[in-house]
Amino acid sequence: MEIIYFFCIFTLMNLLVQKKHAPAADRNKEPILEVLKGCLPNHGTILEIASGTGQHAVHFIRNLPNHYWQPSDPNGDSRNSISAWWWEVQLNNILPPLDINTQDDIWSVEKIILPLPVSSLVCINMIHISPWESTIGLMKGAARILPSDGILYLYGPYKVKGKHTAPSNELFDITLKSQNPKWGVRDLEDVKKMASDHGLTFVKTVDMPANNLSVIFKK
């Protein structure tokens, strides 16, 4: 009995240590949720690509109780953090995080059976913090996985018609490229073209706080 008790305490401590916190996710989770409520279908599993800490996953699914939320991230520390956030809320409509790298030809989600089929994809702050190949992979995956009328929701900073929308985004772009020359704030037109090349129709953008955009596509 004591062994089980200590095992439970050890597991709990281990999970809490792995829980990460991103202040930006706290700031943007409410404005993003408002846009998601207005554009997501009212059923199905939402597949989140590049979930990061897991803060968004728990906040969104608390407020979208008719859905399942499938978080994912290729980074093991992020998946541990998502599990730790999940453990705290114990909601049964958040599924265990998957290891998904958009650059892979087949995603792990395509090999499993979900409680409900994927109805939409959400990808927040990945496109500019990864090589362009990740965006190509994202569009390929959306084309394979989304049903007809399924939604692809993106969030982040974008250039519009080749120009930064704010000096702070220009500075951010320089910082990103200094960390990795393959990263950088993308031009919205390039993202739209890549989506269209993969059968996704641009729906709209929504201006978001701190010079970010929500970008919505439909299959």
Ligand SMILES: C[S@@+](CC[C@H](N)C(=O)[O-])C[C@H]1O[C@@H](n2cnc3c(N)ncnc32)[C@H](O)[C@@H]1O
């Ligand atoms: C800046 S974090 C954003 C995390 C979270 N969405 C948020 O807004 O707080 C970028 C995330 O993208 C993930 N990522 C980078 N390249 C990726 C790829 N090719 N496929 C999927 N995720 C990727 C990283 O592991 C990281 O968790």
